[in-house]
Amino acid sequence: MAKKRSGTTRPPAYNRNAKxxxxxxxxxxxxxxxxxxxxxxxxxxxxxxxxPYSIDYLxxxxxxxxxxxxxxxxxLLGTRCGGCxxxxxTPRLHCANCGAxxxxxxxxxxxxxxxxxxxxxxxxxxLKDTPFHLILVEFDGxxxxxxxxxxxxxxxxxxxxxxxxxxxxxxxxxxxxxxxxFVPG
Amino acid sequence: MRPxxxxxxxxxxxxxARPDATFQKMVKEAFDYAFDDVPKLTRExxxxxxxxxxxxxxxxxxxxxxxxxxYLGLCPKPNKRVEGGGxxxxxxxxAGWEAVxxxxxNCCVVFGFETMSRVQTWKGNEFIAHASDTNFDYPVGGFYSxxxxxxxxxxMHEFGTTVEQMAMVSVKNHMNACYNPYxxxxxxxxxxxxxxxxxxxxxxxxxxxxxxxxxxAVCILTDEKTAFRLTDRPVRIxxxxxxxDFMRFADRPHGKVILxxxxxxxxxxxxxxxxxxxxxxxxxxxxxxxxxxxxxxxIKEIDFVELHDAYTSSEIQTYEDLALCRxxxxxxxxxxxxPFLPRIDYGLKLRKRGTIPINFSGGLIACGHPVxxxxxxxxxxxxxxxxRKIQKHFGxxxxxxxxxxxxxxxxxxxxxxxxxVSILERGW
Numbered sequence: 001m002a003k004k005r006s007g008t009t010r011p012p013a014y015n016r017n018a019k020x021x022x023x024x025x026x027x028x029x030x031x032x033x034x035x036x037x038x039x040x041x042x043x044x045x046x047x048x049x050x051x052p053y054s055i056d057y058l059x060x061x062x063x064x065x066x067x068x069x070x071x072x073x074x075x076l077l078g079t080r081c082g083g084c085x086x087x088x089x090t091p092r093l094h095c096a097n098c099g100a101x102x103x104x105x106x107x108x109x110x111x112x113x114x115x116x117x118x119x120x121x122x123x124x125x126x127l128k129d130t131p132f133h134l135i136l137v138e139f140d141g142x143x144x145x146x147x148x149x150x151x152x153x154x155x156x157x158x159x160x161x162x163x164x165x166x167x168x169x170x171x172x173x174x175x176x177x178x179x180x181x182f183v184p185g
Numbered sequence: 186m187r188p189x190x191x192x193x194x195x196x197x198x199x200x201x202a203r204p205d206a207t208f209q210k211m212v213k214e215a216f217d218y219a220f221d222d223v224p225k226l227t228r229e230x231x232x233x234x235x236x237x238x239x240x241x242x243x244x245x246x247x248x249x250x251x252x253x254x255x256y257l258g259l260c261p262k263p264n265k266r267v268e269g270g271g272x273x274x275x276x277x278x279x280a281g282w283e284a285v286x287x288x289x290x291n292c293c294v295v296f297g298f299e300t301m302s303r304v305q306t307w308k309g310n311e312f313i314a315h316a317s318d319t320n321f322d323y324p325v326g327g328f329y330s331x332x333x334x335x336x337x338x339x340x341m342h343e344f345g346t347t348v349e350q351m352a353m354v355s356v357k358n359h360m361n362a363c364y365n366p367y368x369x370x371x372x373x374x375x376x377x378x379x380x381x382x383x384x385x386x387x388x389x390x391x392x393x394x395x396x397x398x399x400x401x402a403v404c405i406l407t408d409e410k411t412a413f414r415l416t417d418r419p420v421r422i423x424x425x426x427x428x429x430d431f432m433r434f435a436d437r438p439h440g441k442v443i444l445x446x447x448x449x450x451x452x453x454x455x456x457x458x459x460x461x462x463x464x465x466x467x468x469x470x471x472x473x474x475x476x477x478x479x480x481x482x483x484i485k486e487i488d489f490v491e492l493h494d495a496y497t498s499s500e501i502q503t504y505e506d507l508a509l510c511r512x513x514x515x516x517x518x519x520x521x522x523x524p525f526l527p528r529i530d531y532g533l534k535l536r537k538r539g540t541i542p543i544n545f546s547g548g549l550i551a552c553g554h555p556v557x558x559x560x561x562x563x564x565x566x567x568x569x570x571x572x573r574k575i576q577k578h579f580g581x582x583x584x585x586x587x588x589x590x591x592x593x594x595x596x597x598x599x600x601x602x603x604x605x606v607s608i609l610e611r612g613w
Contacts, residue, residue, distance in 0.1 A: 024305060046204040053245065064320050090321050090435045115342070115461055117334035118387040123311035123327040134326045134335060136435055136461065145435035145461070147325050156387040161342045176324050 026050060063093040066104055071180050072173035076107045078142055089142040107146075109167040110185055111137040114145050118156040137165060137182060152183040186286040190412035190419040190612050192405050193226070194565030195219035199369045199400035199553035202302030208238070208249055209256035211401035212296045215558075216257050219294075219403045219565075223415045230411065232290035233263035237277030237297030238557030239270060242312040244300060253296060263290070270316050271495060273297065274402070274560020275596020275605030279425045281406045282607070291408045298401035299555035309397050316599045318433050330394055330496070332434060332600050334386035337498035340462040341388075346501060346516035348388045352379035353519050353533065354497035355392045355550060360531050362547025364583040367562075369398055369553035375532060379497075393497040398553030402561035404568070417613060418572045423591075424480070424608035426473025428466030430459070434600045437461055443468050445508035446481045452511055464499075464601030467506030474593070474606040475508075484509045484541055487608075488588045489570060490524075491563040493597035494548040503595060507606070509541060529583065545570065545584045560596035560605070567592040567609050 032047065061068055070077035079102035080087045081095035088102065095102050114136040122130050133150040153159055164185030173179050195218030197203075197211045206214075220226060234257070236250030246252070250266035263284075267277040274297050281295035301309055314327040326332065340346050356376060362368035374392065382390040412419035431437050439457035443465065444450065459465035471483070480486045490507070494500035501515035510518040518524065522535025524543035546552055546566040549559060569578045570589045576582035591610040598604070 022305065046206075048204050051245070059319065061320055088436070090433055092436075096431070096436070115335045115339035117331050117338060118384075119326070119328050119331045119334075120384050120386065121307065121310075121328070122331070123314045124305070124307040125311055126327050127307055134331050136335060143439070144437075147322055147433070147435050149325060161339070177321050178325055 024050065064091060067091050068175050068177075068179070071169060071177070072175065074169045076109060076167055076180055077104050078107045079103060080105045087142045087144075089137070089139050089144050089146040107139050107142060111139040111165055111182075113150070113159060113161055113163050113165055114138040115161060116150065116156065116159045133159060135159070135165065135182065149178060149181045150183070151181055187288060188409050189282045189285040189422045190407055190409060191422060191564065191568050191609065192407050192412050192415045192419050193219040193223045194405065194561075194568045195222070195403045196367050196558075196562050196565050197401045198367055199398040199555060199558075199562075201369065201396070201398065203300070203399035204302070208244065208298045208300050208401070209253050211399065212253045212298050212403065213256055215401040215403040216294065216296060219405050223405070225415050226292075226405070228258065230292050231259060231262065231294055232292050233284065234259050234294040234296060235277045235280045235284070236264060236266040237273050237295060237561060238266070238299055239268060239273045240299070240312055240556065242315070243303060243309070245303070253298070257294070257296070259294065269603040270598030271493065271556055272560065272596040272598035272603040272605050273557045274562070275594065275607065276427065276560070276603065277557070278404060278560055278564050278596075278607060279427065279605055281404065282422050282425055285406050285408055291411050293406045295404045295406065295561060296401065297403075297557040297559075297561040299557045300399050301397035301555060302399050306397060322433055328386065329599070330386040330389055333496045333498055334389045336434065336461045336502070336600065337496070338388065339460060340498065340502060343456070343462050344513035344516065348380060349376050350516035350520050351388075351393055351497040351501060352376040354494065354500045355379045356531055356533060357519070357525055358494060358544050358548040358550045359392075360529060361526060361545055361584065362551030364529075364579065364581055365547050365552065366579055368547040368551050369396060370551045371547070372551070373532070389496060389498065395495045395549040395554040398555040400553060400555035400558045400562070402558040402565055404561050404564050412612065419612040420568050420571045420609050421612035422607055423610050424474035424476070424478030424606075426470040426475075426477070426606045428469030428473070428604045430464070430466040430601050432599065432602050434461050437465070442512060443472065445472060445483070446475070447483075447508060448511065456512060458512075462502070463512060464502060464506045464597070464604060466601050466604035467503055467595070467597065467606070468508075470595075470604045470606040471507045474608050478608040478610075480608070483507060483593075486591065487541065487593050488591050489542045489545060489567070489586055490593045490595065491544060491546060491567050492548070492593075492595040493559070494544055494550050495554060495597070497550065499597065500544070500548070503597070504543070507593070507595065526584070526586070542586055545586065560594070563594040563596065564607070564609070567594050571609055571611055
């Protein structure tokens with residue numbers, strides 16, 4: 001049903017930059033036109049073909065593997081340098097300050113938001129997750145931070161630097177760093 | 186080390202997609218432009234080349250460097266590829282400088298390119314995100330705009346930087362680009378336009394972030410004798426610096442500020458540095474280059490800067506790293522108008538414009554960011570600026586600065602992992 005026109009009509013909102021998103025689908029073509037005169041070939045439009053490109057890659061976590069084994073067993077592990085006592089919340093087996101080998105330690109399951117963002121877009125692999133919140137967590141007793149996801153908060157305006165957060169673990173481990181995530185503390 | 190000069194440069198028009206050309210053809214366009222601009226240069230005089238491109242994923246062609254080299258007809262002379270993420274162009278420029286400074290070559294061609302249009306934007310972001318730790322960072326976030334958004338949220342927390350100040354960078358760079366025919370995005374914007382654009386990673390909107398491009402750029406570097414044989418306006422590379430930092434920004438230390446010559450420890454009593462709010466690699470690169478070029482007070486002794494503004498936020502952070510202002514004052518620096526060009530109308534009220542024009546070309550935000558070409562593009566634009574030849578190459582002189590004897594170019598990779606700074610100055 002047509003709406004009644006009011007005395008003051010709002011001008012229509014036009015977006016002159018609107019455009020359809022390009023997609024990777026197309027039509028299968030088995031032939032292309034070809035000119036008799038070869039000198040006109042330099043003006044030819046480019047031929048673009050679709051080339052699928054996928055691989056199964058055996059990604060080894062190498063010396064970082066205990067971190068992932070820890071997550072699967074509901075433990076959050078960092079490393080600490082026996083020499084200079086520098087503690088890494090994102091583990092590394094060798095200390096970047098003094099070069100010594102570090103030891104695995106359990107991190108507290110509570111920390112604070114050091115910084116944050118909310119991703120409304122992302123890499124193709126994570127587009128399905130958007131919007132999602134990323135935070136860097138600072139822990140008492142650790143010198144470096146941990147990148148992780150925050151759930152249980154709706155909008156970025158509701159996340160505060162310094163707010164307490166606590167770790168939770170997936171019951172069924174995926175052996176990914178997202179096996180641990182944080183919620184407001 | 187011998188003095189090194191830039192004698193010519195060329196850039197292909199940066200666009201969203203160049204399906205009409207492979208990377209070799211794009212490089213050839215930039216090379217021919219540079220080669221033709223110094224008529225006395227012969228192919229025999231070229232001793233070798235450096236290939237600058239970032240991603241084998243985007244290219245889907247390994248050893249693309251040699252394919253561009255053979256297309257240019259530069260075999261069997263030396264060539265190597267240099268790669269370091271977003272700083273690939275700056276690192277390659279300095280590799281060319283090293284080849285000439287060491288005496289290995291008298292004339293070195295540095296060429297760079299990237300073909301980013303071959304995948305969709307979000308797949309492209311996935312490729313780029315593989316330049317973050319694939320054990321700990323990529324699987325959690327996997328998105329560079331998200332990383333930089335986190336860094337600037339901390340910058341805002343530490344220093345009170347505002348999203349409006351960031352938007353002013355976008356207004357400035359898009360407006361400058363209106364006078365640069367090589368730029369991909371040439372738009373007159375307002376602060377509101379930037380804030381109203383789609384949110385990508387809070388607080389960065391679509392207009393706070395550079396775009397992906399197809400493009401190529403070429404620099405020709407020579408020793409002093411060759412330079413003055415080829416041109417009466419050679420530009421000397423008087424300082425180079427390269428800094429690095431931890432790939433995982435969560436690993437960055439919280440220590441003391443690395444002080445610039447014009448700063449003192451008492452300026453930063455309570456600041457933990459670099460944390461995730463500042464780029465230590467940028468500070469380190471800048472100070473090395475300043476030392477080599479004999480610069481003590483950069484804002485007074487440098488006439489203009491072309492810096493790596495992949496994000497409006499990183500432009501503000503970089504003002505501070507380069508000691509153009511103190512740490513924490515980057516937001517105020519742009520708000521007061523210092524990095525705006527004196528003669529261009531931005532539709533903004535600016536109190537102190539033109540102190541040190543920054544990204545007169547439009548920067549990455551407006552020119553586009555075909556990664557391997559970007560750092561070289563900056564060198565070419567800076568070179569033309571110092572030669573007083575903007576009118577000739579851009580077709581209009583709006584962006585030609587009155588004082589342009591010494592410029593700084595700055596190239597930056599993944600959350601500040603590699604940063605290069607090179608100083609270019611009038612050599613005649």
